[in-house]
Amino acid sequence: MTMDISSVLQGGYQHPLSRSWQAERQLTKSMFMYPIFITDDPDAHVTIASLPGQARWGVNRLEEFLGPLVKKGLKSVILFGVPMTCEKDGRGTPADDPNGPVILAIKKISQLFPSIYIACDVCLCEYTSHGHCGILHEDGTINSVPSADRIAQVALSYAQAGAHCVAPSDMMDGRIKAIKRALIDNGLGNKCTLMSYSAKFASALYGPFRDAAGSAPSFGNRKCYQLPPAAKGLARRAIIRDVNEGADIIMVKPALPYLDIISDAKELASNHPLAAYQVSGEYAMIVAGANAGVYDLKTMAFESVESIVRAGCTLILTYFTPQFLDWLDEN
Numbered sequence: 001m002t003m004d005i006s007s008v009l010q011g012g013y014q015h016p017l018s019r020s021w022q023a024e025r026q027l028t029k030s031m032f033m034y035p036i037f038i039t040d041d042p043d044a045h046v047t048i049a050s051l052p053g054q055a056r057w058g059v060n061r062l063e064e065f066l067g068p069l070v071k072k073g074l075k076s077v078i079l080f081g082v083p084m085t086c087e088k089d090g091r092g093t094p095a096d097d098p099n100g101p102v103i104l105a106i107k108k109i110s111q112l113f114p115s116i117y118i119a120c121d122v123c124l125c126e127y128t129s130h131g132h133c134g135i136l137h138e139d140g141t142i143n144s145v146p147s148a149d150r151i152a153q154v155a156l157s158y159a160q161a162g163a164h165c166v167a168p169s170d171m172m173d174g175r176i177k178a179i180k181r182a183l184i185d186n187g188l189g190n191k192c193t194l195m196s197y198s199a200k201f202a203s204a205l206y207g208p209f210r211d212a213a214g215s216a217p218s219f220g221n222r223k224c225y226q227l228p229p230a231a232k233g234l235a236r237r238a239i240i241r242d243v244n245e246g247a248d249i250i251m252v253k254p255a256l257p258y259l260d261i262i263s264d265a266k267e268l269a270s271n272h273p274l275a276a277y278q279v280s281g282e283y284a285m286i287v288a289g290a291n292a293g294v295y296d297l298k299t300m301a302f303e304s305v306e307s308i309v310r311a312g313c314t315l316i317l318t319y320f321t322p323q324f325l326d327w328l329d330e331n
């Protein structure tokens, strides 16, 4: 048998360089945003059992934590506050405490590493007595209007402290519009990026994070605000809504089980940068699989982020960021 001309593809990817040209977009260090946990004990460095290799850091330790990563090419971080000693209440008062871990960390990181792009997760669940992401009615259901107002107030306080980007993960209706309004009315509309966790699903993959951040709800679950995993149409509507309400970047979360949603977002928000959050459970799962001998860690980590980029993202929030800073130098 002779090979037909139309059958032969292998000539196009015989060399590592020609293989790299087959990617629509190459991975670069600037595509990685590192999620970090800041706690209110300023001297803390406490490892997180459920997230191997990750830790909660106090503001006094940020230089030793981030310095080596900045040297390797770290470009951006997203901050999560983990208050251990504060008084939590129904409206998440500690979220925008000027002496709380997030605001102190924004100032510290800007001063230590002016080149770093600082994003802040905005949510109430780490700061509310009930552990839900918004403000509740007496019957335990979400009270949307005060929730969006409160989220906007917290986002504004992070932007005023110097955050380059605010990223609401709460999934309250109307919060994107409320945040954009607050930024504009306070002279920050052209200074702070609004990245929306637009298609954030009610996923089993947030377990290690809730452990790390102490943000598990004290009753019930998040199914009335995070999206049902099977909901394609609803995810598409959430993306369209957030584009219309003024989001600058659209995010899909988690990443790997939702690549079809990323590809939908690419079509629906074709003029916006797209982000994906490779969440704590995805990270823990990939690490656990490697430790069990299922695959090589680096190979699997690359495959996971390459699939996310192939689906349409140019920004990936991942706990693998420090490793990628090394791996991208090796390749």
Ligand SMILES: NCc1[nH]cc(CCC(=O)O)c1CC(=O)O
Pocket (backbone or CB within 6 Å): 121, 123, 125, 133, 169, 170, 205, 206, 207, 208, 209, 210, 215, 222, 278, 279, 280, 281
């Ligand atoms: N709103 C809180 C929040 N912000 C980011 C994550 C998950 C991040 C991760 O799992 O890495 C969560 C957890 C949740 O919604 O329960």
Ligand SMILES: [Zn+2]
Pocket (backbone or CB within 6 Å): 123, 124, 125, 126, 132, 133, 169, 170
């Ligand atoms: Zn939350």
Ligand SMILES: [Zn+2]
Pocket (backbone or CB within 6 Å): 121, 122, 123, 169, 170
């Ligand atoms: Zn959050």
